[in-house]
Amino acid sequence: MRPIQNLIRLRRKYELAFDSTIFFTLIVLAALFAPILTPYNPTIPNIPERLQSPNLVHPFGTDEFGRDQLTRVLYGGRPILITGTLSVLFALSVGIVIGVVSAYWGGRLDNMLMRLMDIMLSFPAILLAILIVASLGSGLTNTIIAIAFSMVPTFARLVRSIVITLVKELYILSAQSIGATDYQIIMKHIFPNMIPPIIVQATAMLAVAISTSSALSFLGLGVEPPTPDWGLMVSEGQRLIFDAPYIPFFPGAAITITVLCVNFIGDGLRDHLDPTLRNR
Numbered sequence: 167m168r169p170i171q172n173l174i175r176l177r178r179k180y181e182l183a184f185d186s187t188i189f190f191t192l193i194v195l196a197a198l199f200a201p202i203l204t205p206y207n208p209t210i211p212n213i214p215e216r217l218q219s220p221n222l223v224h225p226f227g228t229d230e231f232g233r234d235q236l237t238r239v240l241y242g243g244r245p246i247l248i249t250g251t252l253s254v255l256f257a258l259s260v261g262i263v264i265g266v267v268s269a270y271w272g273g274r275l276d277n278m279l280m281r282l283m284d285i286m287l288s289f290p291a292i293l294l295a296i297l298i299v300a301s302l303g304s305g306l307t308n309t310i311i312a313i314a315f316s317m318v319p320t321f322a323r324l325v326r327s328i329v330i331t332l333v334k335e336l337y338i339l340s341a342q343s344i345g346a347t348d349y350q351i352i353m354k355h356i357f358p359n360m361i362p363p364i365i366v367q368a369t370a371m372l373a374v375a376i377s378t379s380s381a382l383s384f385l386g387l388g389v390e391p392p393t394p395d396w397g398l399m400v401s402e403g404q405r406l407i408f409d410a411p412y413i414p415f416f417p418g419a420a421i422t423i424t425v426l427c428v429n430f431i432g433d434g435l436r437d438h439l440d441p442t443l444r445n446r
Contacts, residue, residue: 180434180437180438182430182433182434183430183431183433183434183435183437184434186426186427186428186430186431186434187427187431187434189423189427190424190427190428190431193243193247193420193423193424193427194243194247196240196243197240197241197242197243197244197247198244200237200240200241200243200244203240204234204236204237204240206233206234206237207233207237208233208234208237208238208240208241208242208392208394209233209392209393209394210233211231211232211233212228212231212232212233213231213232214232215228215232216228216229216230216231216232217229217230217232217406217409217410218232219410219412220412224236226239226412226416227410227412227413229399229402229403229410229413230406230410230413235412235413235416236416237394238394238399238417239394239396239399239416239417239420241394242394242395242396242398242399242417242420243396243420243424245306245379245383245388245389245393245395246376246379246380246383246395246396246397246421246424247376247424248306248310249306249309249310249313249375249376249379249388250313250372250375250376250379251372251375252310252314253309253310253311253313253314253317253375253379254314254317254368254371254372254375256310256311256314257313257314257315257316257317257318257320257321257371258321258364258368258371260314260318260321260322261317261318261319261320261321261322261324261325262321262325262360262364264279264283264318264322264325264326265321265322265323265324265325265326265328265329266325266326266329266352266356267279268280268322268326269325269326269327269328269329269330269333270329270333270348270352270356276326279322280323280326283318283319283322283323284319286315286316286318286319287319287320287323289316291316291317291374291378292316292378292381294312294315294316295309295312295313295315295316295378295382296312296382296385296387298311298312298315298316299312299382299387299388300387304386304387304388304389304390305388305389305390306388306389309379309382309383309387309388309389312382313375313378313379313382316378317371317374317375320367320371321364321367321368321371324363324364324367325360325364328359328360328363328364329356329360332355332356332359332360333356337355338351338355338356341354341355362439362440363439365435365439366432366435366436366439366440369428369431369432369435370429370432372428372432373425373428373429373432376421376424376425376428377421377425379397380395380396380397380400380421381397382397383395383396383397383398383401384397384398384400384401385401386398386401396417396418396420396421397417397421399413399414399417400414400417400418400421402414403415403417
């Protein structure tokens with residue numbers, strides 16, 4: 167009963183974030199178990215059933231090739247979620263290394279790394295991602311690399327600011343005075359104290375990564391057709407927006423709902439993990 171009571175209390179305090187977490191989990195599970203949830207193939211055309219409006223057989227209708235839209239929306243969440251998650255993890259890993267090295271050792275290395283981050287931050291993230299994908303070519307792997315590369319400066323700057331504050335703390339100075347190595351100080355004292363703000367930032371950047379991935383796919387720089395992808399489906403459906411508005415509507419709604427859920431989860435985590443906001 168205790169865990170259930172804790173969940174109820176948590177939902178009352180962070181209702182929007184709690185409900186968003188459940189909804190986002192359902193979105194992930196729907197994409198993961200799409201082959202079980204739908205009997206249709208997302209890529210094989212079925213011309214006799216093309217451009218059917220939403221009905222009992224095809225709740226989201228069919229596209230211009232007769233493919234079931236619900237099936238494609240379910241499968242289309244896979245590349246978006248994979249791209250968003252992996253790009254954030256990759257950017258976070260690189261950003262932590264750059265931020266810690268820059269702040270902990272400082273000096274010329276700090277100046278050089280931060281000037282590089284400033285140069286990268288001078289470009290809008292979406293523009294930087296477009297430039298990288300245009301150079302490397304379209305595809306899921308290149309999209310992940312491009313989005314991750316565009317987000318590295320954000321994580322590096324955040325980690326650097328946290329470490330600069332932490333290295334001045336008394337317990338860090340005490341650890342140094344008793345002969346603790348740099349590795350021990352970073353892993354035992356600095357890294358654990360970085361986790362809460364990093365989690366909040368990573369959640370916020372996941373929403374950005376999903377939006378950027380959708381935008382790249384919309385521009386034709388993401389996954390290749392006929393692989394379903396929400397951004398690509400919106401792009402393909404815009405030609406038929408007046409004749410079959412449901413084609414771009416459902417993948418567009420999926421993008422919007424997913425990004426909103428992630429943002430609400432991030433807000434809840436921030437309120438819970440930030441001691442200055444916890445008791446408000």
